[in-house]
Amino acid sequence: MSTTRRRFVQGTLAASAALSVMPIRVRGANDRLRIATIGMRARGKTHVDYVSDCRESHNAELVALADCDKGVLEDRLKWTEKEYKFKCEGVQDYRRLLDRKDIDIITIATPNHWHSLMAIEAIQAGKDVYVEKPVSHNVWEGRQIVNAARKAKKIVQTGTQSRSMHGMHKMIDYVHSGQLGKVKYAIGTCYKARKSIGLRDTPLDISDNIDYDLWCGPAAKVDLYRNSLHYDWHWDLNTGNGDLGNQGIHQMDLARWFCGHTALSPRVMSIGGRLGYKDAGNSANTQVVFHDYPGCPVIFEVRGLPANKEKFEKQSWGNGDMDPGPKNVGSIGVLVQCENGYMAVNSYHSGTAYDNNGKKIKSFSGGGNHMGNFLDAVRSRKHEELNADILEGHLSSALCHTGNISYVLGSKKPAAEIAAQIKSQPIQAESFDRMSQHLSHLGIDISKPVLTMGPQLDMNPQTERFNGNDDANKMLTRAYRGEFVVPDMS
Numbered sequence: 001m002s003t004t005r006r007r008f009v010q011g012t013l014a015a016s017a018a019l020s021v022m023p024i025r026v027r028g029a030n031d032r033l034r035i036a037t038i039g040m041r042a043r044g045k046t047h048v049d050y051v052s053d054c055r056e057s058h059n060a061e062l063v064a065l066a067d068c069d070k071g072v073l074e075d076r077l078k079w080t081e082k083e084y085k086f087k088c089e090g091v092q093d094y095r096r097l098l099d100r101k102d103i104d105i106i107t108i109a110t111p112n113h114w115h116s117l118m119a120i121e122a123i124q125a126g127k128d129v130y131v132e133k134p135v136s137h138n139v140w141e142g143r144q145i146v147n148a149a150r151k152a153k154k155i156v157q158t159g160t161q162s163r164s165m166h167g168m169h170k171m172i173d174y175v176h177s178g179q180l181g182k183v184k185y186a187i188g189t190c191y192k193a194r195k196s197i198g199l200r201d202t203p204l205d206i207s208d209n210i211d212y213d214l215w216c217g218p219a220a221k222v223d224l225y226r227n228s229l230h231y232d233w234h235w236d237l238n239t240g241n242g243d244l245g246n247q248g249i250h251q252m253d254l255a256r257w258f259c260g261h262t263a264l265s266p267r268v269m270s271i272g273g274r275l276g277y278k279d280a281g282n283s284a285n286t287q288v289v290f291h292d293y294p295g296c297p298v299i300f301e302v303r304g305l306p307a308n309k310e311k312f313e314k315q316s317w318g319n320g321d322m323d324p325g326p327k328n329v330g331s332i333g334v335l336v337q338c339e340n341g342y343m344a345v346n347s348y349h350s351g352t353a354y355d356n357n358g359k360k361i362k363s364f365s366g367g368g369n370h371m372g373n374f375l376d377a378v379r380s381r382k383h384e385e386l387n388a389d390i391l392e393g394h395l396s397s398a399l400c401h402t403g404n405i406s407y408v409l410g411s412k413k414p415a416a417e418i419a420a421q422i423k424s425q426p427i428q429a430e431s432f433d434r435m436s437q438h439l440s441h442l443g444i445d446i447s448k449p450v451l452t453m454g455p456q457l458d459m460n461p462q463t464e465r466f467n468g469n470d471d472a473n474k475m476l477t478r479a480y481r482g483e484f485v486v487p488d489m490s
Contacts, residue, residue: 031059032059032060032061033058033059033060033061033104033105033375033378033379034061034063034102034103034104034105035051035060035061035062035063035104035105035106036063036064036065036066036097036100036103036105036106036107037051037062037064037065037106037107037108037109038065038066038067038094038097038106038107038108038109038110038118039066039067039108039109039110039111039114039132040065040066040067040069040073040076040109041067041069041072041109041230041231042231043109043132043159044067044076044107044109045076045079047107047109047130047371048062048076048080048083048084048086050107050370050371051086051107051371052083052084052086053369053371054369054371054375055084057372058371058372058375058376060375061086062080062084062086062088063086063088063089063102064089064091064100064103065077065080065088065089065090065091066090066091066092066093066094066096066097067090067092068093068210068211068212068215069207069209069210069215069230070092070210071209071210072209073090073091073092076090077090092211092214093211094118098121098122098125098127099125103127104127104128105127105128105129105130105375105378106118106119106122106127106128106129106130107129107130107131108122108129108130108132109132111215111233111234111239112134112136112137112233112234112239112240112245113137113218113219113238113239113240114217114218115131115132115134115135115136115137116135116136116137116141116142116144116145116486117141117217117218117484117485118131119131119135119145119148119156119390120144120145120148120486120487120489123145123148123149123152123154124148124152126152128155128156128374128378129149129154129155129156129157130156130157130371130374131145131156131157131158131390131393132159133159133160133245133249133250133253133393133396133397134241134245134249134393134396134400134401135158135390135393135394135397136394136398136401137218137219137239137241137401137478138401138475138476138477138478139264139398139401139402139464139476140476140477140486141477141478142393142394142397142398142401143394143398143464143490144486144487144488144489144490145390145394145489146390146391147489147490148489149383149390153381155374155377155378155381155383155386156383156386156390157370157373157377157386157387157388157389158388158389158390158392158393159370159388159393160250160253160388160392160396161348161368161370161388162250162253162254162348162349163257163370163387163392164368164369164370164372164373164388165348165349165366165367165368166349166366166367166368167349167350167364167365167366168254168345168348168349168351168366168368170364170366171258171343171345171351171353171364172258174343174353174362174364175258175336175338175343176260179353180338180339180341180342180353181338181339181340181341182338182339183258183259183260183296183336183338184296184337184338184339185259185296185297185298185299185337185427186254186255186256186258186259186296186297186298186299186334186335186336186337187298187299187300187301187325187326187329187334187335187337187431188248188251188252188254188255188298188299188300188301188333188334189251189300189303189325189331189332189333189334189335190244190246190248190251190300190301190302190332191301191302191303191322191323191324191325191331191332192243192247192303192304192319192331193304193306193317193318193321194235194243194285194304194305195277195317196277196278196279196281197226197227197228197232197235197279197280197281198225198226198227198228198279198280199225199278199279199280200225200226200227200280201225202225203223203224203225204223204224204225204226204227204228204229206224206229207229210229215229216239216481217481217484218478218480218481218484218485218486219238219239219478219481220238220479220481221481222238224236224280226279226281232281234246235279235280235281235282235283235285236280236281236282236283237282237283237408240283241283241400241401241404242283242284242285242287242302243283243284243285243302243304244283244284244287244300244400244403244404245397245400245401245404247332248302248400249396249397249400250348251300251332251333251334251345252298252300252396252399252400253392253393253396254334254345255298255299255300255334255336256298256395256396256399257392258334258336258343259293259298259336260296261296261395262395263395263461264395264398264399264402264459264461264464265291265292265293265298265399265402265459266292266294266458266459266460266461267291267292267456267458267459268289268290268291268292268399268402268405268406268456268457268459269290269292269406269422269428269453269454269455269456269457270284270287270288270289270403270404270406270407270410270452270454271287271288271410271418271422271432271435271451271452271453271454272284272285272286272287272288272302272407272451272452273285273286273287273412273450273451274286275305275439275442275444275450276304276305276312276442276444283404284302284404284407284452285302285303285304285305286302286303286304286305286435286438286439287300287301287302287403288300288301288302288428288432288435289302289403289406289407290422290425290427290428290431291399291402291403292425292456297425297427297428298399299427299428299431300399300403301325301431301434301435303322303323303331303435303438305438305442306322306323306442307321307322307323307438307441308441308442309441309442309443319331323438326434327344327354327358328344328346328352328354328358329344329345329346330346332346333346333347334351340355340356341353341354341355341356342356349365349366349368350363350364350365350366351363351364352364370387370388373385373386374386398464401476402459405454405457405472405475405476406454406455406457407452407454408454408475409454409455409457409472409475410452410453410454410455411452411453412449412450412451412452412453413449413451413452413453414446414447414448414449414451415436415446415447415451416447417453418432418451418453419432419433419436421453455469455472457469457472464476
């Protein structure tokens with residue numbers, strides 16, 4: 001009998017005890033690892049590619065696909081068999097896969113609001129899990145995956161694949177060895193073209209191929225006034241996390257890694273807005289988030305609009321029309337500023353060290369196999385061997401979430417007032433100045449109160465709770481809907 005929501009809810013109270021005694025099957029090199037993937041649009045298709053790459057080297061096989069969009073599912077089943085000769089069962093409701101004893105691993109490539117609940121359910125069903133970034137839709141539920149994985153002794157990898165790239169490890173080792181001096185701060189950039197998602201007068205008609213109740217899951221089930229259900233959910237904070245939690249999570253993770261931070265920041269502030277058009281989105285498309293770690297802050301810059309007004313007025317503007325990042329960093333990358341130079345990371349696997357005059361010192365590159373690292377750890381049963389263990393994924397995801405919390409709680413102010421309030425933080429002020437110049441090139445008048453300045457939120461990194469701010473603490477989790485409730489695994 002398949003796992004039902006009723007059984008799941010009834011079993012939640014006993015979950016912790018059950019997880020602690022769940023048997024662990026140690027897999028030998030000759031045991032085939034059988035994998036199912038949930039969510040079969042762009043990232044799910046990439047998961048199939050990953051499994052195929054590991055088919056021979058790691059004795060892995062894809063046996064099932066799930067997607068609540070029957071049209072997408074049917075297309076991917078045909079593609080998977082034609083392209084890779086994987087003969088998979090297809091199910092619209094992923095819960096049909098959880099009780100299958102012949103499935104060892106679940107990979108999750110759904111919209112963000114589903115990541116935590118699916119991961120925990122898979123862990124409770126005895127599976128190891130590969131979950132896309134961000135691993136959570138809010139801070140609290142990300143911590144619950146960590147708790148569930150540790151109690152059940154399950155292997156859970158985050159889809160931040162840069163952590164498995166040899167070039168990235170070389171850059172990390174170079175910086176951490178002190179050859180550029182002490183790390184002073186890191187800036188992540190996500191300057192990626194994000195056009196309007198539309199603003200309809202009437203609700204979007206959802207295809208009969210889609211189980212929309214299941215698609216919404218833990219999120220509020222509401223009418224949509226954008227033009228497309230798929231992908232544009234990123235810009236609706238009910239289901240997505242803006243570009244902080246889309247592309248930006250990769251660079252946020254690298255910035256935190258270079259700085260050596262192993263907990264959430266004690267202070268966070270966001271400044272930004274959704275500018276240039278009026279649409280159904282509510283996430284920022286222009287943003288500076290300042291994580292005030294003592295001695296080594298992490299700054300994140302989001303830009304969804306092109307470099308200037310002339311480019312913006314073109315119908316075909318795209319990623320090639322975006323500004324570059326600071327110094328020698330591209331539109332998507334990480335600047336790691338040290339005492340005697342800096343590292344410019346411009347891809348998932350490569351970058352270059354420079355001195356403070358901009359002279360190139362050394363370049364680094366090298367690929368890797370993130371899924372392969374995960375499957376190796378599945379066999380060894382040692383989560384310490386993971387390059388992107390769920391704890392790392394939780395912390396970096398949570399930095400995106402706390403930045404968005406400050407943004408949502410903010411109020412609109414003129415640029416001069418914002419600049420005056422942050423002038424004591426020179427690194428934050430520099431990022432804000434770059435953003436201000438960018439908006440001026442677009443002809444957006446920020447002398448008026450159009451930018452949202454969020455409050456500085458003080459956090460206890462040990463408890464992952466804000467100090468003295470009830471409104472912010474409420475946003476660390478969400479009101480789950482009906483039967484789709486992330487359980488407390490503490």
